[in-house]
Amino acid sequence: EAQVTQNPRYLITVTGKKLTVTCSQNMNHEYMSWYRQDPGLGLRQIYYSMNVEVTDKGDVPEGYKVSRKEKRNFPLILESPSPNQTSLYFCASSERKRTDTQYFGPGTRLTVL
Amino acid sequence: GESVGLHLPTLSVQEGDNSIINCAYSNSASDYFIWYKQESGKGPQFIIDIRSNMDKRQGQRVTVLLNKTVKHLSLQIAATQPGDSAVYFCAESGVDSNYQLIWGAGTKLIIKP
Numbered sequence: 001e002a003q004v005t006q007n008p009r010y011l012i013t014v015t016g017k018k019l020t021v022t023c024s025q026n027m028n029h030e031y032m033s034w035y036r037q038d039p040g041l042g043l044r045q046i047y048y049s050m051n052v053e054v055t056d057k058g059d060v061p062e063g064y065k066v067s068r069k070e071k072r073n074f075p076l077i078l079e080s081p082s083p084n085q086t087s088l089y090f091c092a093s094s095e096r097k098r099t100d101t102q103y104f105g106p107g108t109r110l111t112v113l
Numbered sequence: 114g115e116s117v118g119l120h121l122p123t124l125s126v127q128e129g130d131n132s133i134i135n136c137a138y139s140n141s142a143s144d145y146f147i148w149y150k151q152e153s154g155k156g157p158q159f160i161i162d163i164r165s166n167m168d169k170r171q172g173q174r175v176t177v178l179l180n181k182t183v184k185h186l187s188l189q190i191a192a193t194q195p196g197d198s199a200v201y202f203c204a205e206s207g208v209d210s211n212y213q214l215i216w217g218a219g220t221k222l223i224i225k226p
Contacts, residue, residue: 004156040218041218042202042216042217042218042219043157043204043216044216045213045214048213058213059213062117063137090156090157092156094158097212101147101159102157102159102161102163102214104156104157104158105156106154106155106156107154107156
């Protein structure tokens with residue numbers, strides 16, 4: 001089954017404790033991205049990747065890191081999480097470019113205390 | 114600046130009636146528009162898209178209308194069903210956004226039995 005998976009689905013952590021949210025897609029897509037979703041603000045892009053070893057900042061990259069060492073994986077790293085990073089995070093992938101239909105993962109709800 | 118907004122944050126519709134969800138955009142250079150549906154606890158799911166060289170596009174029970182004169186986009190859902198309950202997002206992209214999708218805040222569609 002074609003899908004985007006994220007882990008963990010739920011995470012409660014404390015300020016400053018490094019964490020990684022994994023994202024994996026099995027559709028051989030070139031384009032992957034991370035979004036955060038906050039009430040009233042819709043989806044805001046954090047980082048995106050056009051292909052392996054190619055990443056770029058989205059609208060709200062501060063406090064986040066990503067890597068794209070393999071085509072299928074695109075982890076989101078929070079080196080020192082803060083409470084304002086409490087949010088619902090979505091990973092997405094599309095075939096080639098950002099305007100191809102994006103397939104979203106199920107989401108990761110992160111709470112930073 | 115660029116913005117994509119929705120006229121109504123919540124829309125209540127009687128089951129069986131048609132639903133119309135509206136979206137305004139501000140960038141006349143945007144040439145691609147897309148609607149996503151997000152059910153509770155899930156990631157957004159592609160519904161339908163339209164390019165600026167068209168003013169109407171139909172899918173299964175859904176129609177997207179684009180009025181470039183007034184920079185307005187709408188999603189029409191025919192014979193609304195309980196399964197249509199969700200938050201609906203419009204998004205736009207174009208050369209001015211470097212073809213990044215600019216997302217609206219979302220409209221919640223509630224189906225009354």
